[in-house]
Amino acid sequence: MRSASLVLLASVLALGGCGELKSQFLAGHPCAVAVMAGTPYDMNDPGWLTSDFKQNRDVCAYKFFAGFFTAGYNTEIGVTMSGDDPHLRVLQEFKKQQGLDSTSFMNAETLAKLDDLIASLEPKIAALAAKFPFIDRMQVMHPNDVSKETVAAIHALPFSVLPPKFAMSLDETIFCVVVQCVGSLQDAEGNALVSTPLAPDVDYRFVGAYFDPKVANSRLPSASVSVGAVLHEFAHYIDGQGTKFPAFPVKASVDTNTFYIFNYFHPKDSGSCAPRSTDDPMAWISFYGFSGDTSNECDPGQSHVSEEWAESFAAYVAAGKRFNAARQSRTQIDRKYIMLKHILDQREYDSDVISGTHSGCTDVPNPLHLQPGYLSCSESYVFNWTLPTK
């Protein structure tokens, strides 16, 4: 009897102090409390998808999935394979990296490790979130979703490493969100606010792109891919080929004429189509840059010119190491790097975060494209919420 209690005590201590959860994200949450109290949860929950095949925030599997997102894991793992099971694949990847069992269960040992990792990141996420202009105006999120600080940090991190000339006033930030930047604004009841200026008395709220409590997602891009998306959309916003507004000085503030000439003949403006000057995808940093937005067709023989600018800007900041290495491959890549370095006031980035599979990465199973392969979509990558500069 006595030795049995000692064994029990020892195993409880091994879990980090009476099974207590340290992260704000997990502590006190009913899904987490039940697991720590000794009821393992099978992540292979039949309720994972809603009746219209979206990821279901109402099940505990989503809470833990949101935990892996916060911990920097790739929540689109398996996207190039058949099956809607990134929640199971990311659990397996986490367990593999942590040396845990390979069952589909979230048990106390696994959750304690996830909790440790999230707790170690929360101060960094909170410090970033404090810089986000809408941190006190975040729409109320689903209780099983990531924290509002996590959403805010996705948006604040890129701006924390860009030159000060790209800092926007609050009015311009609102404008950017409404016209181009990632995310949207709603009133307190969740109605979309789609025009600026906002009514002076409106109680507006910020909603992250995959975090609207009223909208279930068919996919959840990882935090690192989300940071890249913030940079990509901001690049479109600052593209000097777009329309300028005197009240919003950051909008269309970068002269991109020369950039477009690296890959296209006679591009007219950022929304335009033009013939490519070569059909070699290796002259583009990203396959999406090469293909353009194919949902919006160009005439035969022409492509959208503006996506490579946005992809290159994002890659320069978020995947600086790979972009720098790719300069050896094609002169167009080298010229883009040099031009971006000038635009970013000589800043260079020692960053290496992953991109979405549209980038033409080749380090995933069944890659969607075989070129250019400069960027990574590694399924084992873990983002640490940092974009280091050189």
Ligand SMILES: [Zn+2]
């Ligand atoms: Zn774009």
